[in-house]
Amino acid sequence: MFELIADPSFAASIPRFVTPILLAALGGALCERAGVFNIALEGFLLVGAFAAVLGAYFSGTPYIGALTAMVAGMALGVVFAEFNVRRGGDSIVVSIAINLLAAGLTTFFLRAIFDVTGAFSDPAIAGFAPIRLPFIEDVPLLGPILSGQALPFYLALLSVPFLHVFLARHRLGLRIRAAGENPQALRAGGVSPKRVQLLALIACGALCGLGGAQLSIANVNLFVENMSAGRGWIAVVAVLLTRGRPWPLFFIALLFGAVDSLSFRVQGLGLAQQFTDMMPYLATLIVLVALSWWRARRAKGDAS
Amino acid sequence: MMAFDTGKATRSALPWVFTFLWIAAIILALLLFVGAPVGEALSGFWNGAFGGRRNAYLMATLSRSALIVGMALSVMLSFRAGLFNIGGEGQLVAGGLVAALVAVLMPGPPLVVLVVAILAAMLAGALWALLAGVLQLFMGVPLLVGSLLLNYPIRYIASYLVAHPYRDVQSGMVQSHLVPQETWFAYFPGTRLDIGILFTAVAAAFALIYSYWTVHGYHTRLNGLSPDFARTVGLPVRRLTLQTLALSGAIAGMVGAIAVFGIHHRYIDGMLVQPLYAWTGIIAVLLVGMVPWAVPISGFFFAAVQTGAAGMERAAGVPKEIALVVQAVIILFVASRVSGALTTSRGDGDGHV
Numbered sequence: 077m078f079e080l081i082a083d084p085s086f087a088a089s090i091p092r093f094v095t096p097i098l099l100a101a102l103g104g105a106l107c108e109r110a111g112v113f114n115i116a117l118e119g120f121l122l123v124g125a126f127a128a129v130l131g132a133y134f135s136g137t138p139y140i141g142a143l144t145a146m147v148a149g150m151a152l153g154v155v156f157a158e159f160n161v162r163r164g165g166d167s168i169v170v171s172i173a174i175n176l177l178a179a180g181l182t183t184f185f186l187r188a189i190f191d192v193t194g195a196f197s198d199p200a201i202a203g204f205a206p207i208r209l210p211f212i213e214d215v216p217l218l219g220p221i222l223s224g225q226a227l228p229f230y231l232a233l234l235s236v237p238f239l240h241v242f243l244a245r246h247r248l249g250l251r252i253r254a255a256g257e258n259p260q261a262l263r264a265g266g267v268s269p270k271r272v273q274l275l276a277l278i279a280c281g282a283l284c285g286l287g288g289a290q291l292s293i294a295n296v297n298l299f300v301e302n303m304s305a306g307r308g309w310i311a312v313v314a315v316l317l318t319r320g321r322p323w324p325l326f327f328i329a330l331l332f333g334a335v336d337s338l339s340f341r342v343q344g345l346g347l348a349q350q351f352t353d354m355m356p357y358l359a360t361l362i363v364l365v366a367l368s369w370w371r372a373r374r375a376k377g378d379a380s
Numbered sequence: 381m382m383a384f385d386t387g388k389a390t391r392s393a394l395p396w397v398f399t400f401l402w403i404a405a406i407i408l409a410l411l412l413f414v415g416a417p418v419g420e421a422l423s424g425f426w427n428g429a430f431g432g433r434r435n436a437y438l439m440a441t442l443s444r445s446a447l448i449v450g451m452a453l454s455v456m457l458s459f460r461a462g463l464f465n466i467g468g469e470g471q472l473v474a475g476g477l478v479a480a481l482v483a484v485l486m487p488g489p490p491l492v493v494l495v496v497a498i499l500a501a502m503l504a505g506a507l508w509a510l511l512a513g514v515l516q517l518f519m520g521v522p523l524l525v526g527s528l529l530l531n532y533p534i535r536y537i538a539s540y541l542v543a544h545p546y547r548d549v550q551s552g553m554v555q556s557h558l559v560p561q562e563t564w565f566a567y568f569p570g571t572r573l574d575i576g577i578l579f580t581a582v583a584a585a586f587a588l589i590y591s592y593w594t595v596h597g598y599h600t601r602l603n604g605l606s607p608d609f610a611r612t613v614g615l616p617v618r619r620l621t622l623q624t625l626a627l628s629g630a631i632a633g634m635v636g637a638i639a640v641f642g643i644h645h646r647y648i649d650g651m652l653v654q655p656l657y658a659w660t661g662i663i664a665v666l667l668v669g670m671v672p673w674a675v676p677i678s679g680f681f682f683a684a685v686q687t688g689a690a691g692m693e694r695a696a697g698v699p700k701e702i703a704l705v706v707q708a709v710i711i712l713f714v715a716s717r718v719s720g721a722l723t724t725s726r727g728d729g730d731g732h733v
Contacts, residue, residue, distance in 0.1 A: 115524075155712075159712045159713075159715065159716050160716075163716030164716060165712070165715040165716035166715060168464065168524070169666050169711065169715040170712065170715055170716075172466075172659070172662060172663070172666070172711075173663070173708045173709075173711040173712045173715060174708070174712075175659075176656070176659060176663065176704055176707060176708040176711075177704075177705060177708035177709065177712070179656070179704055180701055180702070180703070180704025180705035180706075180707070180708055181705055183699070183701040183704070184410065184699050184701040184702055184704070184705055187699035187701065188413060188414045188699055306532055309525075309528055309529065312525070313525055313529070316522070316525065348540050348543070348544060350536040350537070350539045350540035350543065351536065351540065353532075353536050354532055354533045354535075354536040354537070357529050357532040357533055358533060360529055361515070361521065361526070361529050361530075364519075364520075364521045364525065364526070365515070365519045365520070365521060368519060368520030368521065369519070369520070371520070372520065
């Protein structure tokens with residue numbers, strides 16, 4: 077067990093698992109701060125994963141694939157905003173519908189465009205090549221983790237400090253927070269909270285789309301029905317746990333991604349795949365319980 | 381500028397007309413995208429949902445609606461109590477798995493085995509739902525998140541059990557052995573429809589009576605409409621929560637048993653997950669804004685959409701997954717017309733842990 081974790085290739089594999097969760101969670105965080113309760117991250121990831129394959133297959137380059145994924149995610153964000161923000165539909169209902177819509181659209185177009193069911197893999201799907209960072213790759217321990225990853229990972233990493241500063245300093249970032257915390261004040265200032273929420277949802281779509289691209293054209297080179305497989309829900313949990321603050325979110329995503337990665341590797345020990353597959357969900361539940369227990373204890377401590 | 385007075389009735393009907401037109405336009409666009417002949421697609425849809433030789437497809441629709449309506453009833457009981465239990469899938473899987481394993485492993489007269497298996501399935505569903513309730517009430521995990529996350533472990537536990545210890549090795553597929561043939565649900569005379577739908581009918585009657593005429597149902601509804609009020613007037617909110625979840629889970633577990641004894645006669649990996657029965661049930665409940673008497677109708681409607689889509693695939697080559705898209709679009713348009721129905725259901729109120 078210990079050798080598995082100490083194995084440098086295990087560490088190097090963690091970013092692949094962290095990236096989709098982190099990107100989806102960052103998108104969810106923007107919504108959360110803007111006062112949109114978006115629990116459709118699962119659907120956003122799935123649409124991103126499919127659109128990435130679509131773009132990469134027809135253009136022959138992963139960058140167009142990633143761009144397609146982001147645009148598709150943004151379009152889904154607009155749909156979410158139309159029904160939740162503009163028409164005032166309940167966010168949970170809209171989220172459930174968006175998740176189903178994503179499952180339906182991806183399987184429908186998988187058959188309509190590629191004429192396959194279940195999975196589509198083809199040599200023409202252009203996947204991301206690992207990006208090697210000179211100098212950094214020679215750093216012991218961190219080198220193999222930070223270097224040799226696919227583009228979405230680096231964008232995800234950069235997004236964390238960027239979003240932190242953006243939400244703390246930038247005018248639009250402040251408006252996003254105002255839309256979530258005090259929409260009346262924002263409206264009094266002459267800014268429409270709904271428009272701000274639309275922007276947050278579009279940005280969320282772009283981030284989730286990129287996360288989906290990591291799943292389908294960076295980790296592997298294919299699309300499988302429902303390949304987001306619950307990672308969007310884990311991202312939702314990460315957003316709820318951290319109340320959408322980027323740095324805590326980063327560490328929670330790191331934790332969940334590491335467990336995801338570990339569960340993948342433990343299969344090598346001869347443990348049945350089903351048990352390793354359920355690890356991320358159990359780990360998420362355990363973290364939830366532990367955190368709320370810790371918070372309750374702290375609240376009790378404050379009261380006495 | 382309007383040149384005529386539209387009148388009140390027209391004004392209130394107009395949004396629904398637009399909703400309908402939007403949905404029709406989206407379906408049409410998808411049909412055109414796959415290049416399907418629209419006339420054949422539509423007649424294929426109708427035939428697939430309600431037609432067929434000796435009404436075979438109508439029977440398929442009824443058979444599917446037995447499961448969807450059952451899941452919808454399960455979800456309705458939770459939602460009306462303000463409990464956002466979206467773990468129906470896990471409760472369904474727990475029921476189906478336990479029903480199949482009990483029937484395969486337990487010796488005895490078929491009728492006894494059948495009754496025990498169904499009761500065990502209901503118990504399993506109830507326990508799985510209670511687990512989510514315990515996580516919320518005693519561990520601070522919001523029901524929305526806890527019930528959802530619990531869907532995954534049971535899915536993998538079921539998959540493991542039928543892939544390893546209880547696998548029907550000779551079949552080459554990941555599935556349990558067949559349950560004894562004597563326990564299979566009988567068909568209605570002259571049809572290919574099994575009696576599983578009777579169980580759903582009983583569940584529907586129970587759910588209606590419970591929702592409209594029992595004190596317990598009334599209390600849970602109060603709790604759903606205003607948890608603060610329910611607490612203030614001294615209702616045992618925690619107990620109501622656990623009882624409602626158990627009831628909800630028991631019905632989901634029973635649906636799992638119906639699928640085993642009526643349709644598949646064994647537990648096949650993924651047989652209850654991939655058709656998205658639980659999610660369709662949720663959608664069916666949301667479509668009618670949780671009004672109990674309308675839930676069976678809505679569930680039947682979505683079953684017809686799904687079997688109709690399969691007919692459209694046979695007749696015009698349109699991928700049947702179009703059903704999922706249509707369901708989602710319908711609920712998107714309708715949800716924005718009946719908002720606020722679920723305002724009390726986000727854990728502690730604002731979605732935070």
